[in-house]
Structure formats: structure tokens, C-alpha cells
Amino acid sequence: MAKELSIVICGQAGQGIKTVENLLTGIMKRSGLHVFSCKEFMSRIRGGMNSTSVRVSSRRVRGFVEKMDILIPLDPGGIEHVRERISGDTLIIGDLENIDPEDLETGGSLPVALKTIARELGNAAFSNTVAVGVLAALAGSPREVGTDFIREYFSSKGSEVADKNIAAFGRGYDEGATWREEAGGDRFQLDGSDAVRDELLMSGTEGVGMGAIAGGCNFLAFYPMSPATGVGIFIAKQADKFGILVEQAEDEIAAVNMVAGGWYAGARGMTTTSGGGFALMTEGLSLAAMLETPMVIHLAQRPGPATGLPTRTGQEDLLFVLFAGHGEFPRVVYTPGSVEETFYLTREAFNLADKFQVPVFILTDQYLLDSTCNLPPPDIDDHKVIRYVVKTEPSYQRYELTENGISPRGIPGYGEGMVTVDSDEHDESGHITEDLQLRVRMVDKRLKKLEGITGEVIPPVFFGDKDFKTLILGWGSTLPTIREALEEIGSEGIGYLHFSQVFPLWPELIQYLDRAERTVAVENNATGQFAKLVAMTTGRQIDGQVLKYNGLPFSREEMIDALKREVKK
Amino acid sequence: MNTNKFDMGKIDIAWCPGCGDFGILTALKTVLAELKIEPRKLVMVSGIGQAAKIPQYLKCNYFNGLHGRALPAAWAVKAANPELTVIAESGDGCTYGEGGNHFLTAIRRNPDITHLVHNNMVYGLTKGQASPTSREGFVTPLQIHGVILSPFNPLTVAIALNASFVARASIHDIEGTKEIIRRAISHRGYALVDIFQPCVSFNHINTREWYRENTYYLEDGHDPSDRNAAFARAAEEDKFPLGVFYLREGKKTYGDRCQAYQDNKDPLYKRSPDPGKLHELIAEMK
Numbered sequence: 001m002a003k004e005l006s007i008v009i010c011g012q013a014g015q016g017i018k019t020v021e022n023l024l025t026g027i028m029k030r031s032g033l034h035v036f037s038c039k040e041f042m043s044r045i046r047g048g049m050n051s052t053s054v055r056v057s058s059r060r061v062r063g064f065v066e067k068m069d070i071l072i073p074l075d076p077g078g079i080e081h082v083r084e085r086i087s088g089d090t091l092i093i094g095d096l097e098n099i100d101p102e103d104l105e106t107g108g109s110l111p112v113a114l115k116t117i118a119r120e121l122g123n124a125a126f127s128n129t130v131a132v133g134v135l136a137a138l139a140g141s142p143r144e145v146g147t148d149f150i151r152e153y154f155s156s157k158g159s160e161v162a163d164k165n166i167a168a169f170g171r172g173y174d175e176g177a178t179w180r181e182e183a184g185g186d187r188f189q190l191d192g193s194d195a196v197r198d199e200l201l202m203s204g205t206e207g208v209g210m211g212a213i214a215g216g217c218n219f220l221a222f223y224p225m226s227p228a229t230g231v232g233i234f235i236a237k238q239a240d241k242f243g244i245l246v247e248q249a250e251d252e253i254a255a256v257n258m259v260a261g262g263w264y265a266g267a268r269g270m271t272t273t274s275g276g277g278f279a280l281m282t283e284g285l286s287l288a289a290m291l292e293t294p295m296v297i298h299l300a301q302r303p304g305p306a307t308g309l310p311t312r313t314g315q316e317d318l319l320f321v322l323f324a325g326h327g328e329f330p331r332v333v334y335t336p337g338s339v340e341e342t343f344y345l346t347r348e349a350f351n352l353a354d355k356f357q358v359p360v361f362i363l364t365d366q367y368l369l370d371s372t373c374n375l376p377p378p379d380i381d382d383h384k385v386i387r388y389v390v391k392t393e394p395s396y397q398r399y400e401l402t403e404n405g406i407s408p409r410g411i412p413g414y415g416e417g418m419v420t421v422d423s424d425e426h427d428e429s430g431h432i433t434e435d436l437q438l439r440v441r442m443v444d445k446r447l448k449k450l451e452g453i454t455g456e457v458i459p460p461v462f463f464g465d466k467d468f469k470t471l472i473l474g475w476g477s478t479l480p481t482i483r484e485a486l487e488e489i490g491s492e493g494i495g496y497l498h499f500s501q502v503f504p505l506w507p508e509l510i511q512y513l514d515r516a517e518r519t520v521a522v523e524n525n526a527t528g529q530f531a532k533l534v535a536m537t538t539g540r541q542i543d544g545q546v547l548k549y550n551g552l553p554f555s556r557e558e559m560i561d562a563l564k565r566e567v568k569k
Numbered sequence: 570m571n572t573n574k575f576d577m578g579k580i581d582i583a584w585c586p587g588c589g590d591f592g593i594l595t596a597l598k599t600v601l602a603e604l605k606i607e608p609r610k611l612v613m614v615s616g617i618g619q620a621a622k623i624p625q626y627l628k629c630n631y632f633n634g635l636h637g638r639a640l641p642a643a644w645a646v647k648a649a650n651p652e653l654t655v656i657a658e659s660g661d662g663c664t665y666g667e668g669g670n671h672f673l674t675a676i677r678r679n680p681d682i683t684h685l686v687h688n689n690m691v692y693g694l695t696k697g698q699a700s701p702t703s704r705e706g707f708v709t710p711l712q713i714h715g716v717i718l719s720p721f722n723p724l725t726v727a728i729a730l731n732a733s734f735v736a737r738a739s740i741h742d743i744e745g746t747k748e749i750i751r752r753a754i755s756h757r758g759y760a761l762v763d764i765f766q767p768c769v770s771f772n773h774i775n776t777r778e779w780y781r782e783n784t785y786y787l788e789d790g791h792d793p794s795d796r797n798a799a800f801a802r803a804a805e806e807d808k809f810p811l812g813v814f815y816l817r818e819g820k821k822t823y824g825d826r827c828q829a830y831q832d833n834k835d836p837l838y839k840r841s842p843d844p845g846k847l848h849e850l851i852a853e854m855k
Binding site for chain 1: 583608609610612614617622624625628629630631632633634635638640641642643644645646647648649650652653670671673674827828829832833835836837838840841842843844846847848850851854855
């Protein structure tokens, strides 16, 4: 009996890794098992070598692990691609032609004539479904769960395709069942629970997209760029249903100016981009700040500089987002740590942007966006889409000076007043001014909003020992991996703060820092950007850093090693 | 025509005495009043430059954005609320230089907006450098040996992209300019009016007199539905024709084609996500 399986599917782009992932996670979840999958892939449309890692478990699991219990190479190059992750316990399932004879000796293997079976059914492409059948049998998933799921999955492609895939699944299932009887026993058997079956399967990309829709986003303008495009595609697919206007801009400069123009005229707008695209948006960001137009920006991080590693992951744009845009103005930076948080924080971003008339960032990364897991359905009935728009009077002044810096926001055509916004410094009515005393009052007014925003900061989540000696700080997508590593090494004497909002920085952090004998920041970058932000804000230097910047996320195993090294004994 | 409802009263105007912008402002206010457009339903969107200050000088809603970026914002305003009359207005440098890509794409989108471009063939606010429409050989403090780039012809570009309304005016003739602006605003779809104007401070070649002598109106016989003829006339640069070169009545606008308005005519500010559909979406992810 196993508690958890780590299954890796490896092959070229175009060989159907994604289908295996979808079928596997769908069937396992329906069988009552928790699933988590993430992927790494090359920046090309066909060929190359990519892998998807799927964890299937009796308990809730998140985060990337290096360990492989089962490897399915869809291609002869597959094994070599993940060679370092193969151990004596790894079972390799695949066609003999995809398995090196030496590997048949070492790790144990289950050669299955995937392609031969598939060809018997009429098409070599069914071989992936055969492999899914083998896995389902090994994990002890009931045959009918897989059959039902496959029928639904392929329903749009006609009954013949569905039937052949069901047959392929059945043949694979038979092979797996035979292997269990003859060799494996219940080595990979997992126990499911009913509660999981009704949960959702959602990726970070879908979380951001759903969060935007639930937050009242009705205007999306963006220019395609990995890994941010998926959010745009998700929303575009839902646009007709929800009455959302989606536009592919001619460039990112247009996109950000469209979002500013859209909010000005009453839309709730968002753009989705990555670091390079956002670099082009920085003048527009500054514009939003001056116009005091709300704005929501989803920035999906990937490694830079410049084009960098387009399909890989990193946390390299924190300080960029923090300092982007000329001039001085407030902003908000959310850094979701889980698929759940991509939903809740993106949803919240719209109300917050609207309330304070500031840009709000959702800072994610490739790893989080391309991670899929089961999760309880989000609570949607307790959330209100709040519009902070006023009907204007004839005497309306867009930039009325107020106590808290927030001027009631009118939109053109709603009411009797004129809504005049200006990228030049302006007076209360929105007209150009070079009255330098008024200039100071306007700067103060804009910056004053930071106080209100700080009052609504989402506090970090604390895990571990309240009497910590070592305090670990993390932000964004590292959350589940740090948590699992702490569970493994034991958290006695260790505290961990995860930040889902990094700016404004939670004001009480300084007290935590002062209580720690040693502080350690964990970041998917080379220079420790969050540690710099903490030092800048609190005046406290971070003692230790765990950094990774090769384009891959931290694995559970390396996090365990790193934390053991860094923790004060 | 009484332009009172667009008048701002006594205001400080940043243009040089004698600037062509004054004439354009007068022409615009007159036409807007004639067309019975309500200031509260009018949004002027501009970029940066002396021309881009025009929204400050008439009563209207306005979005005075970034240099070169008037068109994406103008498109967005119209897309977010089709009930508004939207006019994008800026200079030649802002529109054809900094904002070139937006100019091309705005034509392709065909939003129902009017695009007025003040074309004085020079950069005014930055004090006299060449603009995309400066003529070859034009000497400036920066192009000290004269401009060596070929001038940009916005009309031929717009006609090449099958814009739905392409016109040129020259402010030395205010009455003729009013007529062209009136037709542009009345047109349904993207309407470009390139408006010649003198820069009294930095362009001593292309003066009011020069425009008078080097322009003439297209004959009554010009057929604006004839794209080849329109292109040929727009390409003339010995003397510059004025008037409506190219016109495509009935071309579907962005708003006509945009899926977000097919079943629901509400502007976006009136829309909220339907909780029932959210529940459906969540159920689909099980």
C-alpha cells in the first residue's frame, strides 16, 4: 500500500503529454485521490523534450517533487531527460523501444506494447490512453471510473473516438491488473476518499481567470506572451457567457492604455502579461497612477533578462513591479501562493483597485500557472462586486481633495458632470496646472491613499513553532514546498511566514524579525529580491538566503536539504 | 452658431498667438454644437503635444493620456460605452510617429470614432524638430542639413488599409474645415481627418500662405467610393488636395462586430457577473 505516487510523463511536444495529464488527474480525482501536476517544457511547438509530474495521494499534496515512482517515457529520449530523477524504486512503464535495455535491469520496468495495442485499435495515438489504463489499474482506481471519465472527456469528438479510447484504456487496465497479480501486488495501491470526488480540478491559470470573472472583470486587453496567455484564453472562452469584452492589442503599450481607457469609461479591466510585456507597459502604469484610474495587471513571471527562458519559471520581477513607472505613486502587489489564492486574490484585486483607484498586480509565475490540483469549490456567494463609481453632479470635480486622498470617481455619461482626467499635473477639476503649491497637494493626495491600502494589507500566514529561533520568509508559489519540507524536517524552533501580498509590506513583520535569532528568505531568483524589500522597509537584513534560478521550481527534496542547512540548531 | 455649451469662459490657453490650433478649436466647437452633441456625452481623447491640449479648452469629458497613445484609449472608451461620442485628437508627431502602430490597428478595428490630426509638419512643444510629415530638406535645429527621411503620407496609408473615412482639411479655410469635420463626426466608423495647420513659431516654410497656395479642393466629380482614384489623389504631393478622399458607407464598425454587444447592448459599467453562471462554471470544473 502506498500513501502517494509520483508519476512522470516525458516526451516530445506534440506526443500527447497533456492528454495523459488530463486523463490521469481527472480519473484519479474521480477515484477520490488528491492530485497535483506541474510541468516543465521547452519553448517550441513540436519536438524537444518535456515532462509533466503528477502526484497522486491519499492526502492533499501540492508542490513539485523530484522522486519518481513511475516514469512513462513516450519517446526514446524520455528517460535520458529525467535520468537524474530515476532511483532504484522507479518503475518505468512503456514500449520496449522507449526503454534502454540497461534501464530494464536497474529500476524495474513494466514493458507494455502500448503502440502495438493502439495500432490494433486503429491509431498509434491511442497509446497514451493505454498507458493511463495501466496506471489506473496500478493505483487501484475502479475500471468504470476511468471508462466514464474517458467517455465524457472525448464526448465532443464523437462516439467512435470515445469508444476507441475506452477500449485502449481497458487494454491498458488489463495489462496493469496482470502485472499487479504477477509481480507488483498493491505496491502502488492508494486509498481514496469520497470528499475529494466533488472537488474541482483547477490550474493556476484557471484560478486567475475565474478570479477575474468573479471579481467583475468585463474588459480584457492583452498581447500574447508566455506564460500569461493562458489566462486570456480562459477568459476569452467564457467571454460570451459573461458579457466580457476581450481584445488582442497590437502591443503591450496599447493593451495597458486600453485598460486605462476602459476603466475611465466604466469598465473593470485587466491585462495579462509577462516581464517583457510589462516592461512596455510601464509608462501606462504611471499614467494610471496619475489619472487615478484603477487597473489590474496579471504578471506571469518567467526568467529574464530579455527573452530569457520563455516557458520556464522564476520570481525575478518583484522589484521590477515594485519600482516600475516613473514618478512616485502607490500600488498593490499580490503574490498568490496556491491555486486557491490565484482565484481569491485576483477576485479581490478588482474591488481594491476600484476602491483606491490604484494599480493592483497579481504576480504569478509559470510554475504556479501550469500547476493543476484538486481543491474545494471556492466560496462565491459571500463576495460582492463593489463599484465605487458615483453619479456626477454638474459641479463634479474628478480630483476633489479629500481627507483620505480618494476622490469620488465619476465616469463619462453617467450624471451631469464632466469627467476630465489628465496625465499632466492637474487641478481638482482635472485641468493642467503648473501651480506648484497645488502640485504638492496633489502628490500628497495620491500618496495618502497608501495609508488606506496599508490598512487592508493581507497578513502573511504563519506556520510552525510560535517560539521560533529561525524565521523563514517566502512569497508566491514557494508556499506548498516550504510547508511540506517543514513537515518533513519538523518545525520545532522554526517559524515560517508566507506572504501573499508583498506590497505594501505587512507592518508587523518587523516584530517577527526582531524575535528571530536567524532569518532566512526563500526565493526563485538569484539576488534575493524579497530580502531586499524587507531590508528596505524594515531596516533589518535577512541572514540567510535559499535561492534558485535555473528556470525550475524548488523541489520538495532540495527544499528539505536547504532548510536543514539554513536552520539554526 | 452658438457654441456656448462648449465654451470654457475665461481660460489661459497655452497656444502661441496665431497658432492654427485656435481655428481648429473654433471649427470643432461650432460643428459639435450644430450636431447637437451634448458635452456630457462627448469624450475627447488626446495624447501629448500642443494639439493634444485641445480638450482642455472646450467643455467635455476628456482623457488626456500619453504621447502617441490616444487611439488605444479612445478605442477603449468607445468599446466600454458605445453610447458616448468619442473624438481622438492629437498632432502629427504624436499620431504618426510615436503612435504609428496604433494608427494602423485603429483603422483595422474601425471603431465608430473621429480622429482629428493637427498636421503642422513640425514638432512644436519640443521646439522645432522634424515630424513624420516634415518635407524632405526641411532644416531644423536637429536636422541641421535638412530632413533626409521621406515624409509619411497618412492618407495613402489609411486608404491602403481600407479605412472607412479618409479626409484632409486645411485650417486656412475654416469653413471648409468645418464641413469636413462635420462629415467625419457624422460618419459611422473610424474617420480620419488630417488637418493642415501652420506652426507660427517653428515652421516658417509651411505657413498659412504656403497652405493656401499649395492646397486645393478635390473636384465635385471625385468619387470617394473609388479606392484607386482615392489612392491616386492622396498620393499627389505637388499640390495637396483637400476634402473627403475615401468613404465606405455601411462598413461594419468594431461595435457592430464585437461579440460582447451582440446579445447585450448595456455599456460595460452596467454589467455584473451572473452568480448563476459562476456556479455553472465552477460545476464544470468538477
